[in-house]
Amino acid sequence: MARISLSSLKHSYLPNPSNDADWALKELNLNWDDGGAYALLGPSGCGKTTLLNIISGLLNPSHGKVLFGDDDVTGLPPEQRHIAQVFQFPVVYDTMTVYDNLAFPLRNRGVDEKTVGERVSEIAAMTDLTEMLGKRASGLTADGKQKISLGRGLVRTDVNAILFDEPLTVIDPHLKFQLRSKLKEIHQRTANTMIYVTHDQTEALTFADRVVVMNVGEVVQIGTPEELFETPHHTFVGHFIGSPGMNVIPCKIDNGKAVLSGVSVKTSNKAATDVKQAEIGVRPEFISFAKKGLEVQVTKVSDAGRFNIVDAILAGNPIKLLVPEGSPIPSETAHIELKADRTRIYCDGRLAGLEGAA
Amino acid sequence: MKRVSWLIPTVYIVFLMLPIYWLVSMSFKTTNEILGSFTLWPQNFTLDNYRVIFTDPTWYMGYVNSITYVTINTVLSVAVALPAAYAFSRYRFLGDKHLFFWLLTNRMAPAAVFALPFFQLYSAIGIFDTHLAVALAHTLFNIPLAVWILEGFMSGVPKQLDETAYVDGYSFPAFFVKIFIPTIAAGIGVAAFFCFMFSWVELLLAKTLTAVEAKPIAATMTKTASSSGYELGLLAAAGTLTIIPGAIVIWFVRNYIAKGFALGRV
Amino acid sequence: MNKTVNQKAWFFVLPVLILVAFNAIVPLMTVVNYSVQETFGDNVFFWAGITWFEDVLRSSRFHDAMGRQLFFTFTILAIEVPLGVIIALAMPRKGIWVSVCLVLMAMPLLIPWNVVGAMWNIFGLPEIGLLGKTLNTIGFDYNYTRQPGDAWFTLIMMDVWHWTSLVVLLAYAGLVSIPDAYYQAAKIDGASSWAIFRYIQLPKMKRVLTIAILLRFMDSFNIYTEPSVLTGGGPGNSTTLLSIDLVKIALGQFDLGPAAAMSLIYFLVILLMSWIFYTVMTRNEEQ
16 A cells, blocks of 8 residues: 555647647646545546546556656556556456456455455445355346446455546445445545545545545646635636535726725735736625625525525626525615625636645 | 567458459469469469450350349348338237247258259249349348348337337338438448348359349359360459459448448347 | 337238248248159159158268268368457457458458359469469478368368358457456456456357357358369269258259258258257356
């Protein structure tokens, strides 16, 4: 087991990448601490799977290095990296029994049958496969097959990390929760490094200690779920995480301060002087109705249980507010107040005052 | 292993091409050169053999005859196989499984067994020595194959397609012609390819059922070979020309060939 | 897929049924008819019962032809199936070379069978054929028109040349249908090339290989034109396979009774063996 570092890593599937769009993965430096539970979160096609395959060795990066501890493993094939990986769609060896499927990664590495037996029954118990061990794998449902795939990922004891590539896509919703808790439990028990790729924020935030958010081939922020929620470093993160996402309102900058339709807005950070595109970012949770302040037009109210989600127009831009159940909601024209310490200026999409630190 | 893996297909293709090369090279040689000396390529390059074939009607009509009955057979086989394959892929009906299996058993029948009865049957109904006779005889082998291939392709098309079309107000014939057939165009191409292939390469029945009027090129070759002694150059040229239609057809279906050979049901 | 019960589907099947029945049942009845009668020409027939069947089943000529047929079929299956799989495994999976390989490999399949026979007939001639001349030049005493061993060698080479591509194309179709994830998972699991073949590729090819073996079995049992042009069954009777013998009896000697009886036995043998093979191969799938 070791810490995994990616150094000046870049990848393109094209032989001669010329412009930005040709890179599946833009240059990044990243460290994954030993024993961490990470989630790799981002929309489809943002390079998550590419990054995962580079770590496991299924893909050779076009630039940069992959280090396990101090060893450069960039050129090594997957079987020499001690990595387990579980794929999005179930892969089972049809002609083998469930038992043989689970034993396969161990037997390939010459583990003795006694240890194999112990490990397999342990893993089978964890994944609820004990009763099916003697069955042919081809006869199982998609759920069952994916459990086998998960089991094969967990069965080895010599792994540096276990990578999951959207492993619960084919699983029923109620089982999803159960299996995710199980994975979390296994992580706490074994202290293996786990990297979990997903495009579902709930999955990422409940599984991981640290979440890596990616967008268009780039890592935009790394942090704990709280950090991502409270201090998004990028409007994309603010919008992608949270439900509903962060409000992003274009504004003007005057002497480092945000100005919205002529009114100065208090924010927790200051902008630099030469800004092309400036925006105010504030989560719906931190906006409330007030006697005076910015003027909005309320357009819609939807009941979301403990909250009401209010749609409104602020200086020509749609925004959302979260109002606790029972609080009065004005109709038509109203005034709002933004919580100053939770309101931030974003310059060209990035949190102002933080350039280069993402 | 990875680095030499291209070697295996290459060696195999060279092995495939050698006899073909020998035939083609011989077609450009004079009879004297063929019999008199052993040469790896034509020393006295000549087109005489081809000239004979393209000017003598007994030769070139052989090609016309072959292509005629192959075309009739392909169209006929695919046309009747389409509705049948649709029935097998969409409906259950009394005896469907037995019928399907019975069709396939005909594909297994040795042509030699049928040669004589076909001769008598077609003579009796007066179509001996016509293109239709050969085309009909070949349907015995091609219809089962076409039904099999098309059924495979059709089963891959979800039934919702049919249902959506009916909801949209299509009648069955309109749906079948305007929507369904374009959807399984690849399957039809593959089935037609197989019908063409079998009908083009088969000789025993084609030879038995024809005499003069509809004699296939392949039969012209064997009869010429025995009657006019050893005109190897001419024979080689005729053989070379029989390879060309096949090569053209393969080129058209090259993208479906891998799937097609698995009969649509990988 | 759930199929609905619909007896009207028979109308869709009717054209096929009429055509195939016309072509199959009438001739087959003719054969059955001949097989139980004796004739002395002039369309005079006598009931002969199962005499012809007994004669054929007892005749050493039939036994020999059947023996040669079985030897031929199992030899070419033993060569073509493994060879076809090896070539399919080594073929490229992407790019222009796939089309090139497929088109070139499919060529032998589209050459008329008698041209295949004629091509190999010329190719193997000791004086003017590339193969015959080469073998004799490097010291083999090779002459397929005189030596039975050489005739068999040429016959089998010809069939391998002619039909291995069918196995290659089928096996290849099976291979390209395997999703990448299977290979990736196998790499992660540390599987050897052999294990990948044994547990991923072979199981996925099983269905297409069943088709390949069935087709090759049936077609090699029916083979007539190529050997008849290549060797004409000779030298002597050494390469006389079942179909060649049948045509000799039926069209050559016009012994219709024995020929018909032989046809039926021959057809039944093919049906029986195909059925056994098919049942055995598909039974595992249903378990």
